[in-house]
């Protein structure tokens with residue numbers, strides 16, 4: 001399959017204190033259709049900025065994002081985005097938050113309710129439909145965010161450290177659920193994490209970003225699926241892949257520090 005997302009010489013800079021801060025300096029990245037691509041990289045190297053641009057929420061300073069070889073200039077329903085922070089509406093209950101993209105798409109009440117119920121079941125939030133975001137735990141909020149992203153039935157999922165703030169056990173649980181959702185779905189995923197173990201458990205490919213979004217390392221991950229974290233993490237191949245990515249991250253960080 002070909003690339004579903006392709007960035008071509010993507011530049012992004014911000015003006016700050018009369019200075020131009022370059023965040024992305026000519027990023028060329030392709031995401032193969034149906035793949036699970038993971039980006040890791042030191043803090044501040046431009047990962048979230050890249051995802052914002054690919055989501056159509058921010059414009060590049062120059063260069064272009066192509067989605068199915070068409071320039072992407074604004075958000076698209078085919079692309080779901082789960083940001084680092086919860087963006088649920090505090091005044092809407094969980095059911096109504098999840099139904100929001102369906103309302104935007106103009107689905108009728110009955111269809112909306114059916115689809116919302118399915119999603120609530122899928123992410124394990126049965127019984128919490130009428131709760132408001134402030135009444136839920138961090139893990140439940142992530143589940144609700146996931147359901148809301150999926151409600152628009154996107155074919156591509158952009159996920160920015162979605163499980164970063166969760167405890168290790170819950171993180172493992174949600175990683176497993178995400179893999180179950182993704183397996184056989186044909187969906188393409190572009191996923192950001194700081195956690196090498198998470199990258200290796202989930203990804204078909206791990207891309208390491210250095211300063212200004214430069215790609216310092218790119219490895220295809222061939223561990224057979226379904227993957228089980230408990231067994232995978234004790235395998236020699238896992239340990240050696242972990243070491244390679246760790247080394248790449250060390251040089252990425254050094255490169256970033258040298259630029260400062």
Ligand SMILES: Nc1ncnc2c1ncn2[C@@H]1O[C@H](COP(=O)(O)OP(=O)(O)OP(=O)(O)O)[C@@H](O)[C@H]1O
Pocket residue numbers: 014015016021023041042043044045046047048049050
């Ligand atoms: N709207 C903005 N205005 C000015 N600077 C910005 C803006 N958005 C991001 N930046 C800067 O761009 C750089 C990259 O930020 P970005 O959030 O993309 O990094 P990141 O790799 O995702 O970091 P982290 O891993 O910590 O989330 C940072 O130095 C940040 O301060």
